[in-house]
Amino acid sequence: MADREAVLTAIRDERLKRQSTLRRLMAMPELGAIAGAILVFLFFGVTAGGTGMFAADGVLNWVTVAGQLTIIATGAALLMIGGEFDLSVGSMIGFAGMMIAIPTVYFGVPIELSVLFAFVGALAIGFLNGLIVVRTRLPSFIVTLASLYILRGMTIALSILFANRTIVSGVRNFADGTWVQALFAGKAFSGLFVWLAETGVIATLPNGDPAVKGIPAVVLWAAGLALIGHVVLSRTRLGNWIFASGGDANAARNVGVPVGRVKIGLFMTTAFCATVYATCQVMEFGSAAADRGLLKEFEAIIAAVIGGCLLTGGYGSVVGAVFGALIFGVVQMGILFTGAPNDWFLVFLGLMLLTAVLFNNVVRRRVTGER
């Protein structure tokens, strides 16, 4: 009898295993984004193949754009899975840039300290955002919309106050040769690229330099943050708490998940990511401007949504957000490579977002058995 039971189980398992592989595939939040990325690459491979898009400096171009977006999309995805929004990401980019540039240029603060100050300041603002959302139970949409205006306004007001202009330039004079510049705007593996150029794998400039001098720090930051975000979400207790907080905060609280602390931590994470973005930008371009990061909060959310995050929380993945950012970066730059009039860029982007959301909606219903 026990044998029969075992056989039955074996049969059942075998029959169901096939189903479960398919199911598991369908259940992957990132599936839509990965499929989308393949489509996008095929599309541009055909339409922009000969334009230099897939030459070394062309690849570097869209990888950098996608990398930048990945940094904030990772934070946005984690927060969205945790059930909240942060619309102040874009403004935080501008504000964090000013927190680095103003003390450095106008108060003689060493740039290392200014960067530290920016990170501490941003984390404090993220903490405040989270605290207000958790304590008041107001929708984070509204709370961070207020932060969006406050931070953008403060960025303009403070830069006018201290610099009498809205762009604070000259950071480069203070940043050149420091380790923070190397950390946030350096180029890695430059030896490798010199070698690649010598062997003819990538093109060289007329002056003999390789067309690509190295992998920009911003791309490495993106890879690092995405990797950490992915591991935390899928492989740690905190990750389970993030899913639980976003899936059903009450149910999570009932079993002892510290929902408030998780959410506040996530708001601090998005602020941190925005500051990484800002620091890379300030170090690379040598200036901070009041309009930096305009509308980036929506790009981050778009990337997360294309990557399979649900607007209602509790579902999604960091890997998906990375692919979402990749799609966004490739499309954004790819349209330019094709030579199509970029008047149509936003239309295309909007359609893509709509497609992604519809697709994800179908997937979610399949997964949860909802009708």
Next chain:
Amino acid sequence: MLKSFVKLLSAAAVAVPVALGAASVAHAEGERFVFVSHAPDTDSWWNVIKNALKNAAADTKTSVEYRNPATGDIADMARIIEQAAATNPAGIITTIADFDVLQSAIEGAIAKGIPVVTVNSGTAEESKKLGAMMHIGQPEYDAGKGAGERAKAAGVTKFLCVNHYITNVASVERCRGYADALGVELGDQMIDSTQDPTQVYNKVKAYLTTHPDTNGILALGPNSAEPTIKLLRDTGETSKYNFITFDLSADISAGIKDGIVNAAIDQQPYLQGYLPVVFLTQYVRYGVMPANNVNTGPGFVTKDNISLVEKLAGEYR
């Protein structure tokens, strides 16, 4: 599973250029130029330049692509210049909206051997420092100063600078030039009007109500000038202020004819679009290029010469 996707992607990324790289042959005619501006999608002023590019492309039998960052973010603009350089165009025309930000992108393009002409924003010195072939534009500070000198002659002592693009350094330079010509501090006489007409209207209204001793207005373009003209029409204070604006549009022309606007600073943007294409084409084909920068402005459009300008406003003027 994910790994295999990544592999597939990277394989595709490598395979595609190899397959298609051979197809791109250098064109003998029909050179491709890329024009990169800093203006957000919504800035209608750039329509004149787009028209100029169209005409120039037709006249020289070249193709010109117009590119801009959708939100006016200059950091995004740097990426667009890098992108343009990656496509190996025959030449790049770009503004220098922010020298620091665009420096490495523009220098990168020049290092690749792509001829670059700078237009509009930026100064001749910056252009030279970047290694561009020439600069075609209107010196912003000087244009503001020119406006300020006219205003001073008309007796202006306190003014309002309506800035609809406060995040652009050039815009602040214009206000500063105007203030310097009057010999006063800029202080809080510059307001961030935003680009929304209703907001511009109400912000200007609020400022003029709370600062009744204001007697001069400087608007930085149609976005800030048009709602202000409407406001002055609504309140009937059509001749209370010495009103100078940058740039032209149909509304501004009407304002000049009606005496509401005393003068419009015309930097003749058509030339900023048309000339660089023509110059670059000649350079690419025959290796010839003018030795000097071109100042397309400031020219002042007043009641005296408005009739000439009027019917082309917003399209070619």
Next chain:
Amino acid sequence: MSAAIASTPDAAVRPEPGRPLIEVRDLVKHFGPVVALAGVSLTVRAGEVLCLLGDNGAGKSTLIKTLSGVHKPTSGDFLVEGRPVAFSTPRDALDAGIATVFQDLAMIPLMSITRNFFMGREPIRRVGPLSFMDMGFADRVAREEMKRIGIDIRDPRQAVGTLSGGERQCVAIARAVYFGAKVLILDEPTSALGVAQTSMVLKYVSQVRHRGLGVIFITHNVRHAYAVGNAFTVLNRGKTLGTYRKSEITIDALQNLMAGDKELQSLSDDLDGMV
């Protein structure tokens, strides 16, 4: 296969059957001027199912929220295994071995069975200074626990949303049992379920009872209560109308008692004995 199970909290020593686990005497709860509980007494014994019956507004939810640590009682005695307790959070009640399975808030549909099962009590595996959630162990336990209930689990990583309502209730109960609950409070576990689903849940409740846990089963369906209950306490207007052993009362008598006699009797007449 059972090696992993043997070391789980599930196998902890259970109190011998019949011993009182929860005793409540004259429990009173006021919300300002509103009297929600006006003197409730009941006893939950190990290895028994106590059914808590009552119409809407009888005070059932206030009572279970008080027992599970959400509300503090205004007055009255509350003893767990003979010791007086005063819970200030649901966590306190959980730590004392009282687990409540709420009707709607038990599971998160979008999360996998494994993640739901271990929500709030994730197994940890340390690698140097880092600690990870032990997904392998968690998946294995979730799968085995589901198998024990008799739920044909296809993949412990599938979303709970793919399970039926009855299965979800069972998973929630299994989770509480696995983490060492001595008393289970089930809030209307069958109210939204069909016949087959209901019998599945009832079967599992009875299975849990046989393992020595005390169960408080809240329902307003007398048939469901009679199917699994050992004792029945009827609540009406915040008071206990009385507690009866199964041998002391018939299903009809229980029905009448719960409905406040006359009303239902007359309704029953109206409907020609259909109720």
